[in-house]
Amino acid sequence: DIQMTQSPASLSASLEEIVTITCQASQDIGNWLSWYQQKPGKSPQLLIYGATSLADGVPSRFSGSRSGTQYSLKISRLQVEDIGIYYCLQAYSAPWTFGGGTKLELK
Amino acid sequence: EVQLVESGGGLVQPGASLKLSCVASGFTFSDYWMSWVRQTPGKTMEWIGDIKYDGSYTNYAPSLKNRFTISRDNAKSTLYLQMSNVRSEDTATYYCTRGGYDFDYWGQGVMVTVSS
Numbered sequence: 001d002i003q004m005t006q007s008p009a010s011l012s013a014s015l016e017e018i019v020t021i022t023c024q025a026s027q028d029i030g031n032w033l034s035w036y037q038q039k040p041g042k043s044p045q046l047l048i049y050g051a052t053s054l055a056d057g058v059p060s061r062f063s064g065s066r067s068g069t070q071y072s073l074k075i076s077r078l079q080v081e082d083i084g085i086y087y088c089l090q091a092y093s094a095p096w097t098f099g100g101g102t103k104l105e106l107k
Numbered sequence: 108e109v110q111l112v113e114s115g116g117g118l119v120q121p122g123a124s125l126k127l128s129c130v131a132s133g134f135t136f137s138d139y140w141m142s143w144v145r146q147t148p149g150k151t152m153e154w155i156g157d158i159k160y161d162g163s164y165t166n167y168a169p170s171l172k173n174r175f176t177i178s179r180d181n182a183k184s185t186l187y188l189q190m191s192n193v194r195s196e197d198t199a200t201y202y203c204t205r206g207g208y209d210f211d212y213w214g215q216g217v218m219v220t221v222s223s
Contacts, residue, residue, distance in 0.1 A: 036210075043213040043214065043216055044152075044202070044213055046209060049209040056211075087152055089154075089209070091209060094168075095154055096154040098151075098152040098154065101152070
């Protein structure tokens with residue numbers, strides 16, 4: 001199985017701060033990477049697909065990038081409503097595998 | 108508006124069977140691959156498997172393949188997850204999701220607790 005190592009596991013940041021979360025794939029997964037946000041008590045929501053494409057309705061402060069087998073999710077200016085848990089998912093080789101999650105809190 | 112509504116969860120004893128349902132609305136169900144994902148109480152996410160839009164192909168996480176079965180009824184716009192011989196480690200919130208490679212809509216989730 002492909003391992004997705006997500007970091008950090010938790011993150012405390014201030015409003016308007018730039019936040020970056022990364023996922024390291026254990027092997028090449030191309031652009032078969034998506035990011036999800038789970039707000040407290042809610043279901044996950046798709047943020048980014050194809051490593052860099054913004055899902056419908058997602059604010060432009062969210063962006064995804066790739067460098068080799070490292071994938072990053074960037075929030076350009078953290079807002080209160082961005083608090084929650086973030087997950088990456090690889091869908092290159094079955095079984096699809098999620099990262100361990102990053103819990104984002106306000107400082 | 109796309110909606111996915113799961114049902115069928117609850118408290119079950121180890122070794123029992125359980126069937127979850129997910130009723131879809133707001134889109135043409137038969138056009139989409141569908142998937143099941145679960146989240147443990149510790150917030151770990153696990154992909155369970157998926158099913159092709161016409162039901163002709165299914166794909167599973169190897170660790171679950173022998174106990175879980177995904178099916179669908181396109182006439183009823185309903186996705187199913189049949190769970191057999193459940194174990195304590197199957198305790199989780201189960202989500203129905205739209206898509207095969209990325210999941211653009213999720214249900215509200217249904218809790219399954221396996222305990223004697």
